[in-house]
Amino acid sequence: MVMASAAEFVAVPALSDNYIWLLHDWDSGHTAVVDPGDGAAALSAVAERGWTADQLLVTHWHPDHTAGVAQVKAASGAEVWAPAAERAKFVGFDHGLGEGDRVAVGRWTAEVWEVPGHTLGHIAYILPEIGVALVGDTLFACGCGRLFEGTPEQMFRSLQRLGELPGETLAYAAHEYTLSNVRFAAHVEPANAAVAERLRAVEAARAAGRVTLPTSIAEERATNPFLRAANPDEFAALRARKDSFR
Numbered sequence: 001m002v003m004a005s006a007a008e009f010v011a012v013p014a015l016s017d018n019y020i021w022l023l024h025d026w027d028s029g030h031t032a033v034v035d036p037g038d039g040a041a042a043l044s045a046v047a048e049r050g051w052t053a054d055q056l057l058v059t060h061w062h063p064d065h066t067a068g069v070a071q072v073k074a075a076s077g078a079e080v081w082a083p084a085a086e087r088a089k090f091v092g093f094d095h096g097l098g099e100g101d102r103v104a105v106g107r108w109t110a111e112v113w114e115v116p117g118h119t120l121g122h123i124a125y126i127l128p129e130i131g132v133a134l135v136g137d138t139l140f141a142c143g144c145g146r147l148f149e150g151t152p153e154q155m156f157r158s159l160q161r162l163g164e165l166p167g168e169t170l171a172y173a174a175h176e177y178t179l180s181n182v183r184f185a186a187h188v189e190p191a192n193a194a195v196a197e198r199l200r201a202v203e204a205a206r207a208a209g210r211v212t213l214p215t216s217i218a219e220e221r222a223t224n225p226f227l228r229a230a231n232p233d234e235f236a237a238l239r240a241r242k243d244s245f246r
């Protein structure tokens, strides 16, 4: 759990390696559920804490992020915010969002960034008041999402943009892929001491069953090869290497 102002984040493990993030505002009692790929898991995590799901925030349409939307909505009456461009791609859509839109989350305001690459409609929710970015499958700890719909140029620009957030910004990604990602980073940047140190820390964290997210933008700048790529060509080559890395 991470406390920032009166914000509490909870990582709810779901499916094989997803996290459904709960963002709870202790002052207003508001709870937002981010990318509920498993409705039952999300609802029980909310209920265990005596909270209610007031709002669903979706980053992109993939079923491991949206399969539980209709169930959570039916059980709680929560309204659903999601990329306008992906309206037809899942059940339960209410409010479409695009670049520059703002949405109230508890007492805070999220700015919507379009970050295409993993999917074409993928959005991130940026909450500057609490130094948070909900990044879905765009930026991972030491990695990035696969290019299912977008081009390397699009993903490169999306990552560069996230990398320009203040270094202390905490990025909440939707998968526990960190160990494999840091191993790849150590493979492609064997002389990077920050990567070597991160590998030791992540191996220890995973051996102890700990969640390795969120990650800070500063840490990503120092260790994430995809954020450190100099141009779209270099990024594309790295992404292709990672796709076949074991």
Ligand SMILES: [Zn+2]
Pocket: 060, 062, 118, 137
């Ligand atoms: Zn995805």
